[in-house]
Amino acid sequence: xxxxxxxxxxxxxxxxxxxxxxxxxxxxxxxxxxxxxxxxxxxxxxxxxxxxxxxxxxxxxxxxxxxxxxxxxxxxxxxxxxxxxxxxxxxxxxxxxxxxxxxxxxxxxxxxxxxxxxxxxxxxxxxxxxxxxxxxxxxxxxxxxxxxxxxxxxxxxxxxxxxxxxxxxxxxxxxxxxxxxxxxxxxxxxxxxxxxxxxxxxxxxxxxxxxxxxxxxxxxxxxxxxxxxxxxxxxxxxxxxxxxxxxxxxxxxxxxxxxxxxxxxxxxxxxxxxxxxxxxxxxxxxxxxxxxxxxxxxxxxxxxxx
Numbered sequence: 001x002x003x004x005x006x007x008x009x010x011x012x013x014x015x016x017x018x019x020x021x022x023x024x025x026x027x028x029x030x031x032x033x034x035x036x037x038x039x040x041x042x043x044x045x046x047x048x049x050x051x052x053x054x055x056x057x058x059x060x061x062x063x064x065x066x067x068x069x070x071x072x073x074x075x076x077x078x079x080x081x082x083x084x085x086x087x088x089x090x091x092x093x094x095x096x097x098x099x100x101x102x103x104x105x106x107x108x109x110x111x112x113x114x115x116x117x118x119x120x121x122x123x124x125x126x127x128x129x130x131x132x133x134x135x136x137x138x139x140x141x142x143x144x145x146x147x148x149x150x151x152x153x154x155x156x157x158x159x160x161x162x163x164x165x166x167x168x169x170x171x172x173x174x175x176x177x178x179x180x181x182x183x184x185x186x187x188x189x190x191x192x193x194x195x196x197x198x199x200x201x202x203x204x205x206x207x208x209x210x211x212x213x214x215x216x217x218x219x220x221x222x223x224x225x226x227x228x229x230x231x232x233x234x235x236x237x238x239x240x241x242x243x244x245x246x247x248x249x250x251x252x253x254x255x256x257x258x259x260x261x262x263x264x265x266x267x268x269x270x271x272x273x274x275x276x277x278x279x280x281x282x283x284x285x286x287x288x289x290x291x292x293x294x295x296x297x298x299x300x301x302x303x304x305x306x
Contacts, residue, residue, distance in 0.1 A: 001033070001034055001035065001199075002029050002032040002033065002034025002035070002199050002200060003029070003034055003035055003036075003037060003069060003196070003197050003198050003199045003200070004025045004026065004028055004029030004034060004035070004036045004037070004198070004199075004200050004201075004202060005025065005036060005037040005038065005039060005067075005069075005193065005196065005198045005201065006021075006022050006025055006026075006036065006037070006038050006039070006060070006067060007038075007039045007040075007041050007189070007192075007203075008022075008040065008041065008056050009041045009042070009048060010040055010041075010042055010048045010049070010050075010052035010053040010055075010056055011044075011047045011048050011052065012052060012250070013052065013055055013056075013059070013250040013251050013252045014056055014059055014250065014251045015242045015243070015249050015250050015251070016234055016242060016249040016254075016267065016301065016306065017204070017233060017234040017241075017242040019059075019063070019251065019263070019267060020231070020234050020267050020270070020271060021202060021203060021204060021231060022060065022065055023065065023264065023267055023268070023271070023282065024202050024229075024231055024271065024294065025202035025203075026065050026282055027273075027282065027285055027286060027289040028200060028202055028229060028289070028291070029200065030282075030283075030286045030289075031286055031289045031290075034199075034200075035068050035069045035070070036065075036067050036068060036069060037067055037069035037071060037074075037196055037197075037198060038057070038060075038067035038069070038073045038074070039073070039074040039075075039076065039192055039196065040053045040056070040073060040074065040075045040076065040077075041076050041185070041188070041189070042075055042076055042077045043076045043077060043182055043183060043184075043185065043188060044182065045077050048077075053075070055251075055252075057073065059251040059255070062255065062260055063260045063263065063264060063282070064260055064264070064281055064282045064283070065282055069196075071196065074192060074196060076188050076192065079188070079191075079192070080183065082191060082195070083183040083187055083188055083191055084183075086187065086190075086191050086221050087176060087177065087183065087187060089220075089221055090146055090176070090220060090221070093220070094147075095146050095147045095220070096144050096145070096146055096147075096176065097125065097126060097128070097144065097145060097147065097173075098125065098128070098133055098136075098137070098142035098143070098144055098145075099124075099125040099142055099143050099144065099145045099173075099175075100125055100128075100136045100140050100142050101124055101125060105124070106119055106121070118209070120169070120170065120171060120172045121145065121171075121172030121173050121174065122172065123172065123173060125142075125145070126145075126147065126173060140179075141179040141180075142179060143175055143177060143178050143179045144175070144176055144177040145173040145174060145175055145176065146173060146174060146176045146217075147173055148167035148168055148171060148172065148173055148174070148213065148216065149167060149168065149216075150166065150167070150168040150169070151166065151167055151168070151216075152164050152165065152166045152167075153165060153166075153167060153212035153213070153215050153216050154212070155211060155212070155215055155228065157208070157211075157228050157229065157230050158200070158227050158228060158229040158291060159229045159230055159231060159291050159294065159296065160205065160208070160230050160296060163208060163211065163212070164212065165209065165212040165213075167212060167213060167216060170209075170212075171209075171212070171213055174186060174213055185210075186210065186213055186214060186217065187217065189214065190214050190217045190218055190221065190223065191221070191223070193226055194218065194221075194223035194224060194225075198226050199226050199227065200226050200227045200228070200229060201226045201227070201228050201229065202229045202231060203228075203229075203230060203231070204230065204231060204232075204233055205230045205231060205232055205233060205298075206233060207230065208230045211228055211230075229291065231294060232294070232295050232296060232297055232298045232299050233298045233299070234270065234298075234299050234301060235298055235299065235300050235301060236249075236301055237300065237301050237302065237303040239300065242301075249301075249306055254306065258306075259279065260281075261279035261280060261281055262279045264279070264280050264281060264282055264285070265277055265278050265279040265280040266305055266306060268280055268285055269305075270299055270301065270302070270305070271293070271294050271295070271299070272293040272294055272295055273285055273288065273289060273293055273294070277305060
């Protein structure tokens, strides 16, 4: 059976972009007769208080998008022991090493950058001797990176088509554990989706470049990868990315002004699933859902729609 998922980070109330992702994930799974699971990505417990996680679940239920999988809500903050087990697999393979680079060093103008501005790690700490690691550890706690191969990892995205990256050239060795001991997103999301039985992942195109390194981790850990669908980002009418920090069209504000059906209908219109922004329930949209209707380019929120 198809198993989709929501995986929000509860650093604030959901905004319309988050909700669009939830709606498309729900519709994609339901159009195949599947279920939807919920995972709260609260690895950083300081930034992600439980009150926001509770609000997200309440918002989803209010909108008719509640998760309905066989397992209860998964909280990443409670799964460090599980991540450690899979981290140890990579450690035993000799793929993990300590990194002492500061943020300023990583983002220096001389550091390698991709065409989109993302930093490519230059492997500065990759060959440190045991003695040098011990010396540097006296003054700075290291983070830990995983060694990637000079290999192209390609996949067919269910919405955007073929995408490929050479891990060494386009990404570089990436973090698996922060200096404070918190496991990194890349490891946690791979382990969680595999163990939860997720068969398809619907998420924003800003995470497209994460997929090759995650597919490589699936392979190294002996786990089965899901099908990926990357959707366009929903932008504010002035072209800005929507942000929880800015309170852009948060569910807290939207719930005071619209019914659930009005919000769902307007989002369905923006996504190309309806010809008009008429009110609709998620269930009413299932029969007509198709990824072919969803734009591939980022979507500008029409002025005055919300």
